[in-house]
Amino acid sequence: MPSPTTEEELSGIIAGAEGPFRILGGGTRPIGRPVQGTPLSVAGLSGITLYEPGALTMVVRAGTPLDQIEAALWAENQRLPFEPMDHRPLLGTSGTPTIGGVIAGNISGPRRVQAGAARDYMLGVRFVDGAGRILKNGGRVMKNVTGYDLVKLMTGSWGTLGVMTEVSLKVLPRPGAAATLSLTGLDDATAVRAMAAALGSPFDVSGVAHDPAAGETLIRVEGFATSVAYRAGRLSELLAPFGAANVSDDVEGVRARWREIRDVQTMAGQPGDVWRLSVKPSDAPGIVARAGAEQVLYDWGGGLVWLRLAEGTDLRARLGAFGGHATLIRASAETRAAIAPFHPDPAPVAALSEGLRKRFDPKEVLNPRLML
Template sequence: MRPADEDELAEVIRVATTHFSVQGGGTRGLEGVAAGAVLETGGIAGITLYEPGALTLVARAGTPLAEIETALAAEGQRLPFEVPDFRAMLGRQGESTIGGVMAANASGPRRVQAGAARDSLIGVRFVDGRGDVIRNGGRVMKNVTGYDLVKLMAGSRGSLGILTEVSMKVLPAPEAQATLSLAGLDDARAVAAMSAALGSPFEVSGAAHWPGRGTFLRIEGFTASVAYRAERLAALLAGFGRAERIEGAGPWPEIRDAAPFAGRAGDVWRLSVKPSDAPGLIARAGAEAHLMDWGGGLVWILTAPGADLRTRLGGFSGHATRVRATDPADGIPALHPEPPAVAALTAGLKNRFDPRGLFNPAHAGAF
């Protein structure tokens, strides 16, 4: 089912008698949690407002991400949060849409500096479970009226309502970027180096550790500033070894897209943890491969098919999501179980926005 506009979508929801599996381009959904008839938003597309001088862009939810990035690049601008592309890692085709990006709160390495996708979202339109069209936020950054449904919808994976339009702030693209690479660090030393870099005044926009490849730290901005900050950061990190400088994009597209796991057999897990806890959790995980991003706050882990990583790790502060499953029907939940108090809040929100339980029912605890 592919509605052509917001009105048609609202009418579909008003008369619905079945569950829906909501998707944009089908490139980000978690494996093993889809339920119901597929409802695509790709027909509700198009950039409706772009004001480069105001750093604001408004687009319908089904607008291809590539179309938005092309429009921004023509004006020397970009989305701040560096959208990841997991199609190769997940073995999917499809075309990513801006609604899917926001519904998944999809955020890449630059999150450590620019924030997540939800931090760039300033307004939304969506259809709730009654078929009502809801608007919240606006087209300017200084909008403080009403409930902050904008942030609530980002990351809810279509379980509360179906996005039809999003308003975002954008930023100028940097004039230059450089990456410092440190070789030979183990996980604990890598976290220490990344923490030192992120705690420095040198505005690091990426901090990742790729075992076997290196520990990488990115600086962006004006050319002269990048050169100065890279030199000073290298001096600050001298205790961790000699930093090699990489010009241009470096390894960041691969890190952003979890590329080390593309084409490799096994299940892929995504852990959100305290950076200081990451090395110990990796050691307990029995990982076949791993990658750390966000200074160690995001850990990607490859395990053997059907291995329940949560059982291996036991209790820990954070959550583990299985984003790729060799056998989605093996009984291992994709989403991390919520604590009872949080689950009660989630259920209350779900009942308020989707009282008939129409949307992505298996994603109810996803946000």
């Protein structure tokens, strides 16, 4: 398996390609159509090349393990704001997640409702396209660019347009305190209304989730201790019509609970396929009722819904027309070959995507058909 250690070496490998490649970082996210091709690892392109805590910026090679990045940030009381999910528990994979895989999938966790997605913190990118060309875009500060915004384009492209070699990121301070408010016994529709009330408040909520199996609706606040205590108290008053809220301000306990939500750990090791729905929150309960899922978890105030269904279930066919996107995250290779894992794009968007693939991967050697 080719595992280049320099950008130039990677460029030469791709330029001389005689067949397709299956791009790998840590190998922890086998999502999308199964790719038939030679494994090409970027794990050798590793290391933090620049970290300026005072400027809230970090430049890091794409194959760098995520835990190495988080350890460096932790030492400076900083963090990746978008709280990337670790797919290993849900998918049953091993290995080590890399920053390149996180950015390639635009992997964002519960804090997205407050902080935004991984894409929003990308400052610059370097990558090798399907012709072997070394391309770069952006830098170490937020700025507008002309032509293709390759920074945004590469984020969420799943290695189909280029193999990332380096990314520049904006980071943020890590809060010292956190609290979770828990409401119990709410049905899905009522829980969505409660979460909407919390998100619509001025109290800077950083997480809103509903776990029907546990009978819990959870709201998270983070920041300075005095601010967290004040906001938790005001949210308790605001949410009183939905029931009495239990408040937990044990920081480690709060972090552990939201890691469970972030990584959908309640579905780990459980039988069946797992789908990820992106929908309008107010539509979510009705769509979930039609889905007939064996297990459900709401995140992002209901804008993100995880569903566990029987193996081989085509959720899109079961739901029919609905406003949103359904992505098949966990299933056998056979199911992922038979059912498109990524939601089909409307014809104009599909045509644009195909044009971009031809522009950046003319030989069709980079994760071909993974997103189709």
